[in-house]
Amino acid sequence: MYGIIDCDNCYVSCERVFRPDLKDKPVVVLSNNDGCVVARSNEAKKMGIKAGTPYFQLAEQFPNQKIAVFSSNYELYGELTGRVVEIIRQEAPAYFRYSIDECFVCFDGFADTNLKEWGENLHKRILRSVGMPVSIGIAPTKTLAKMASHFAKKYEGYRHCCMIDTDEKRIKALKLYPIGEVWGIGRRYAARLEALGVKTAFDLANHNETWVKATFNNIVIERTWRELNGIDCVPNEEMAKKKSICTSRSFNGMITDLDGLRTHVSNHAARCAEKLRQQGTVATIVGVFLNTNAFREDLPQRCSFQETLLTNPSNSTITIVKAANEVLQKLYRQGYHYKKAGVIVMGIGPDSPYQPDLFDFNAEQFEKMKRLDAVVDRINKVNGTASIVLGSQQYTRKNGKGKADVVARSARRDACQSKNAIKQDFKSKNPTTRWSDIITLK
Amino acid sequence: MANIKIIQGDFQQRLKLQFAPGIKAGFPSPADDYSHETLDFNRDLILNPEATFYGKVEGDSMIEAGICDGDIAVIDRSIEPRDGDVVVGYINDEFTIKYLDLRHRKDGYIELRPANNDFKPIRIREDDDFEVWGVVVWTIKNWRKY
Known part of the structure; x- marks a missing residue:
């Protein structure tokens, strides 16, 4: 079994650690140069702010609305997510960091049998210790785990951890999951698949392997097909190190x-x-x-x-x-x-x-x-x-x-x-990496 | 008068490797058998590094507790706050350091109590959106300015 731990709206959540007042408020984080929106809180998403919205259009598109805006502060995000990874290292048998806000866990030979409970407890510990909310997906393959984490994020009933451990759950999840959101399926392939009538992950998994091979002749799609059917085939090493x-x-x-x-x-x-x-x-x-x-x-x-x-x-x-x-x-x-x-x-x-x-x-x-x-x-x-x-x-x-x-x-x-210097008009402080920036207690 | 026990500490880098006494030439030091790891604040006082944050105290609201302006507070977010703990909370857009008073929980409120009669306790009702941000485990005071 694999698990993935995914930080919810990572950059926004990092900013909120030192700004608890922004809980439940629309928050966005801008790209490197204060160019456009790269991260949104759930409230900002609900307002209809799209990822990639140029900063100067925010005020035009959402007049008279209070939105907290931050420049990206990678020093802070790197440090806080490092703490999250450290907790995962302590709790999991084997892990590898996949990106700044995602971490895979491999449960081979893990003594703890109740993985769902393990996940719920991990979420609690990370939230309390670091202040970072995470969503956890657990499944027999990495692609299914990724899918499970989306369900954990979307439905509160999962208590931040969704586990796909039976065929029945797998099929139910596949049917609810749009093909374009499947891990490893790019936008171009999603369009092609949809044109062929493959609308959900289930539609793809349900085709036979020969069809997949003949239609796409693409190793990634074949691999995804296998992973959706519960066959583990994305090697760990491949993800540990980036190709470019x-x-x-x-x-x-x-x-x-x-x-x-x-x-x-x-x-x-x-x-x-x-x-x-x-x-x-x-x-x-x-x-x-x-x-x-x-x-x-x-x-x-x-x-x-x-x-x-x-x-x-x-x-x-x-x-x-x-x-x-x-x-x-x-x-x-x-x-x-x-x-x-x-x-x-x-x-x-x-x-x-x-x-x-x-x-x-x-x-x-x-x-x-x-x-x-x-x-x-x-x-x-x-x-x-x-x-x-x-x-x-x-x-x-x-x-x-x-x-x-x-x-x-x-x-x-x-x-x-210099006029070419990075623009960071709304940058937060670095309370975890600079003494001069530690929080003030009154 | 306060008793002061002096403990000799070594504050160099962590995980200093000891020499293996067996491969040393010459007469072995008689103290080798008593060697142990040195005292290390980072290791011994900070039990949950991934949950530990620092804050600088501003003002005198906790002065009678010995927490003064300019002190550095070591805050652990991972431990469950108990009645009487010194805690950090976030109220009116700022972080505050106070005693946590849970004695009136059954009456529907808790209090953050200052340690200074010039300040009033902050009452928090059950339906107020309040969370203890972290528990203060140590404060650090500087006596000798470099």
Whole structure:
């Protein structure tokens, strides 16, 4: 049996931990740049606020309504969800974190026989200890567990934990579940399936395997079909490590010059490298994309992507930033107003052991880089993100003469003042990670 | 006069590994047999790290309990609040630190009591939307400013 623990409206719930007054009130959290709504409380969902609604339209669409708005505060979300995972680690026989707000549990050989009660107690403990409400789904396969967690979220009667442990329950759940919401079925396949008359999860599970194979010839759909029928086949390893890591952001305004883009691309690349190191992996491919603003029909449009192959798989900041900037150089064309840039690293594998390229491998250099990255990670962890960055990651001063003009000490202040700095007008404090931000007790 | 017992503590990093006495050259230290893990506040005073939060005390409402302006309160959310506990609650859009008085539960209300006669107890009725945010397990006072 598998379980999934899913934080309810994760970012909103994190904000509510230190704002208990916002319980039962509409709350939204905005994307990185205060661009659009990325998380909504149930009350906000009921009001009709859609995910992705641009922030500036909120007031237009919902005049005279009180909505609590927050900028995203990943430092806070990361810390609080880390506590949730820690509790799961203590309570479960085996677990793996799937995303910031989801965690899978594997019950193989677990002595506790009453899993439904186990789930209800886990929910209680997490809610009380951290203040985070979670929904728990338990079933013979991960796909069914995910489905069960949706039922747990939707119907109060389950007391936050829904278990699919009999065929009867499985079939009942499948019949109630729209095909588009099944884990692993993308929007495109959902449309195709619906056109074929497959409206619910049951409709798909009820077809025979030959039909599924002949119609789609797609491993993911076949696997989903098997999982819906109670056959466990999504390997754990596959989910523990991500296949690709992407960091991207829309600019606050538009950028036309290469120097400006380089700063953003360097930062995204550095973040990718950091994430690779965190999960103990290396990447083989570094890709960069660069898009103009599709809403500005008056301006010339260009969306471009290119990638490069690293000679040796790496997770070193210097290597990955360098590769990303080389791709950017190739990608960049003058005369466009760019709105968004991003870096994707792919071909991810474990960071040891790997076979170095004999002609282009400097073992001494490699070790040096590794040590340097470890030190930088530590400093940034202790003193706050981006305490130490590469020169190319520094945002240029508003009226400065370029990168050389920016000294490291002022980099952070400049980043805040620069017009390209991240917009975070409604950011909450960090009461769990900074002494200066701990709550005040009167 | 208060008695003070001095306990020697070591506040270095946690999980300091001890050397195995067997592989040391020379005469073994006679104290080896008495070695044990050092005292560690994080380990010994914070029993539920994932449920522990910190707060800074502002004002004098708890001064007679010895909780003063500027003290740091260690708050554990995971323990069940009992009558007489020092607790953190959220009232009128702010966090407050008070004694929890459950003696009038059967009369339909509970009270958050200050430890200072200049302040009035806060009465919370059964149908008020109130929750104890956490229980204060320790307060930390700084005597010697660095």
